[in-house]
Amino acid sequence: MAIAVTIAQRILYAALLLVAVLILNFSMINLAPGDVADTIAASMGGADAELMAEIRAEYGLDQPFLVQLGRYVLRVLSFDLGQSYFYNRPVVDLILERLPATLLLVVASQVLALVVGVLLGVFSARNPNGLLSHVVTLFALFGYAAPVFWTGILLLIAFSLKIPLFPVAGMVDVTVEGGWFARALDVAHHLFLPMITLASIFVALYSRLCRASMLEVLGSDYVRTARAKGLTPREVTLKHALKNALPPVVTLAGLQFSAVVSGAVLVETVFSWPGLGQLALTSILARDTPTILGILFFSALVVVVGNLLTDLALRAIDPRVRGK
Amino acid sequence: MKRFLATLAVLATTTMPAFAQDPVPGGTLITTLNNTPRHLNPAVQSGIVTGAPGAQLFATPLRYDENWEPQPYLADSWEWSDDGLSMTLNLVEDAVFHDGEPIKSSDVAFSVRVIQENHPFKTMFAPVTEVETPDEHTAILRLSQPHPALLLAMSSQLMPIIPEHVYGDGQDPKSHPRNSEDVVGSGPFKFVEFTADQHVILERFDDFFIDGRPYLDRIVYRIIKDASARTIGLENGELHLSTFENTVRNIRRMEENADLVVTDDGYAAIGALNWLAFNTGADGPTADPKVRQAIAYAIDRNFILNAIMLGVSQPANTGIHPGSPLYDDTTETYDLDLDRANALLDEAGYPRGDDGTRFALTIDYGNATTKPQAEFTKASLAKVGIDVTVNSFVDFPTWAAKISNHDFDMTWDTVFNWGDPVIGVHRTYDSENIKEGVIWSNTQQYANPRVDELMELAGQETDPEKRRELYAEFQQILAEDLPVYWTNTLPYHTAHSTKVMNAPRGIWASSAPYDRVWLDE
Numbered sequence: 001m002a003i004a005v006t007i008a009q010r011i012l013y014a015a016l017l018l019v020a021v022l023i024l025n026f027s028m029i030n031l032a033p034g035d036v037a038d039t040i041a042a043s044m045g046g047a048d049a050e051l052m053a054e055i056r057a058e059y060g061l062d063q064p065f066l067v068q069l070g071r072y073v074l075r076v077l078s079f080d081l082g083q084s085y086f087y088n089r090p091v092v093d094l095i096l097e098r099l100p101a102t103l104l105l106v107v108a109s110q111v112l113a114l115v116v117g118v119l120l121g122v123f124s125a126r127n128p129n130g131l132l133s134h135v136v137t138l139f140a141l142f143g144y145a146a147p148v149f150w151t152g153i154l155l156l157i158a159f160s161l162k163i164p165l166f167p168v169a170g171m172v173d174v175t176v177e178g179g180w181f182a183r184a185l186d187v188a189h190h191l192f193l194p195m196i197t198l199a200s201i202f203v204a205l206y207s208r209l210c211r212a213s214m215l216e217v218l219g220s221d222y223v224r225t226a227r228a229k230g231l232t233p234r235e236v237t238l239k240h241a242l243k244n245a246l247p248p249v250v251t252l253a254g255l256q257f258s259a260v261v262s263g264a265v266l267v268e269t270v271f272s273w274p275g276l277g278q279l280a281l282t283s284i285l286a287r288d289t290p291t292i293l294g295i296l297f298f299s300a301l302v303v304v305v306g307n308l309l310t311d312l313a314l315r316a317i318d319p320r321v322r323g324k
Numbered sequence: 325m326k327r328f329l330a331t332l333a334v335l336a337t338t339t340m341p342a343f344a345q346d347p348v349p350g351g352t353l354i355t356t357l358n359n360t361p362r363h364l365n366p367a368v369q370s371g372i373v374t375g376a377p378g379a380q381l382f383a384t385p386l387r388y389d390e391n392w393e394p395q396p397y398l399a400d401s402w403e404w405s406d407d408g409l410s411m412t413l414n415l416v417e418d419a420v421f422h423d424g425e426p427i428k429s430s431d432v433a434f435s436v437r438v439i440q441e442n443h444p445f446k447t448m449f450a451p452v453t454e455v456e457t458p459d460e461h462t463a464i465l466r467l468s469q470p471h472p473a474l475l476l477a478m479s480s481q482l483m484p485i486i487p488e489h490v491y492g493d494g495q496d497p498k499s500h501p502r503n504s505e506d507v508v509g510s511g512p513f514k515f516v517e518f519t520a521d522q523h524v525i526l527e528r529f530d531d532f533f534i535d536g537r538p539y540l541d542r543i544v545y546r547i548i549k550d551a552s553a554r555t556i557g558l559e560n561g562e563l564h565l566s567t568f569e570n571t572v573r574n575i576r577r578m579e580e581n582a583d584l585v586v587t588d589d590g591y592a593a594i595g596a597l598n599w600l601a602f603n604t605g606a607d608g609p610t611a612d613p614k615v616r617q618a619i620a621y622a623i624d625r626n627f628i629l630n631a632i633m634l635g636v637s638q639p640a641n642t643g644i645h646p647g648s649p650l651y652d653d654t655t656e657t658y659d660l661d662l663d664r665a666n667a668l669l670d671e672a673g674y675p676r677g678d679d680g681t682r683f684a685l686t687i688d689y690g691n692a693t694t695k696p697q698a699e700f701t702k703a704s705l706a707k708v709g710i711d712v713t714v715n716s717f718v719d720f721p722t723w724a725a726k727i728s729n730h731d732f733d734m735t736w737d738t739v740f741n742w743g744d745p746v747i748g749v750h751r752t753y754d755s756e757n758i759k760e761g762v763i764w765s766n767t768q769q770y771a772n773p774r775v776d777e778l779m780e781l782a783g784q785e786t787d788p789e790k791r792r793e794l795y796a797e798f799q800q801i802l803a804e805d806l807p808v809y810w811t812n813t814l815p816y817h818t819a820h821s822t823k824v825m826n827a828p829r830g831i832w833a834s835s836a837p838y839d840r841v842w843l844d845e
Contacts (some may be wrong), residue, residue: 169550
């Protein structure tokens, strides 16, 4: 019962937050000079004044700011994100169409980053001053420090050009024939490099945190007790230490959500991955306000929901949180 | 050695097809677009990403060869009237749209009307008052004044023949759903699929009006925005062909690959020029032609050509692309001359102050690729006592809003000729085209009555030699007044696998029909 109230409270806060985000986003985008008429004219190689005025009138851009804002908020409250200027289609359709690709990329890379990060962390915590531990730390740091697009191009040169194992761009090979299995394999083939690229940023983060957390736990009394009981090092590490070292890592993974999304924008651009990131980039460059706002709103929604889920996940693995 | 081999490969593919192999039909050409098209209908949308698939989907009355000579296409012949006030097109008889409907002269009349009302290039068909259709295969375009640019405007992506039975349903042609779904065209390839940010797929139209063509079964355009990814795709063989490549380092790298042909042939009509534009209407120093000339003398064009463009672009000295038959190569070229620059600035009444500077200016740049030019300008002008602040580029709309509202001193920009000067050159210098809020109008606010007059005359002159002379005088005056300091062509290159035969050259690059392209595998 108490949990239900907490959740309801959280949802109410989240809804208020989202409306604030909506108003803030709209105002900020309107502060930026230039609008879709400029980019439409530019994509056509120039236009005359009448055409520009026509475009502005068509999209209601000639109206005062408050009128535009009011219309927009009312529209979103009735679950309508509007029509994209650039793609000439409903924003909701665009977002839903691109969502699976981004989810696939983000989830796959995060699972990979967490598994590899935790393994590396545990490994280097068990032998904190070993050579391998230092190598792992350095390597992970490199992944974190290198710009994503650079890592991406590096991987492309290595594994698309020098050793041509993976395709250079896109999500599917349109010439591939066959059933769902062949298609799934094709998508996995395309996914590999973007997934590694996006995961590379987070491996360092998770492994270092896991290492620190493990070291702390390994030094605590109950671990010493477990050892004294005669448990094997493996049992001590997995059953006693890791379980208690994980919560900070999970919290961090949840908080990293916005970083994952912004990393995805870059990765999607380098690998022409047809997800939300590419959609965002195209719309920003085109000043396609409804689409940008739609994506921002949607991302805010996801971050809020993501934090809520992180919260619940923590409750599940850490009994101490439940009491509070 | 590698370069030698690459050169050999280029020679082999450019000279051989003329006397060697017969085209082999079949195969899928995998090519790429560097951005997502808004849609695929070039009648209401200009630009190279719509133009490439657009030219395959829609036939035009004429096409141009690489020597700027018009060739028959959907019209098998055409005649000017003696007074130059009407143009008769005789259409091929058995042409059909992709849905099987015959292509009639009424579709030509309809297409002209849609383009006149919706295409951004208003000057293309402005003098056309009426299109008469005495029979199904004859269309007569009546003009209010002679209009020699008309022939070019009827070629390639500029005058697609679109079906009246599809687009004549009363919906706004600019946002018509059939612009990107279930597109019915008149060209060598028909529509299969368009997924924004992913791909455009076209396939051979079996009833195309030229027998035996096209040779290819399919064309797949993969949309890849990252230039490095495209380059790697060409190098590892995933892509057969890419056009409009303009990252100089990638071009240099691809030139060293023996499996690739890299050429800058084919971009003469697109005519993309890099230039430094001045706000001649400002109150500041850039209003003075002497100051503008001094700035041009202070900037070393050779540095831009060799160090920034790595030698892959050509010098351009006037507003007309050097690949155009109308280009005048005798104008002042403003070779680096600091003494002259200093003298001109003194003459203009801007002596050096105590700290050695004369005055301050700002510079903007219209896309991220011209950042080095902007920074080089700052360094160059410091030498003659002009203090330049570089405004960093945020994004296109931000820049466009600033420039089009005349809120700038100088800006690096890239502007297209689009074939005939009437279409893409006049707009920059026409004093009637000084329009606030419209980018790529006469944002320099330049006004010279003689230049206006020359454009008016040359736009109507039907004798090619006289027309050339008028444009020569036009270019001479501009080089003197210097509202814009032109430096170089954009280094557009086509890169393709040696397997691609008859790769697009001509004057319109990939915005020309690919009916002759074939794969030698």
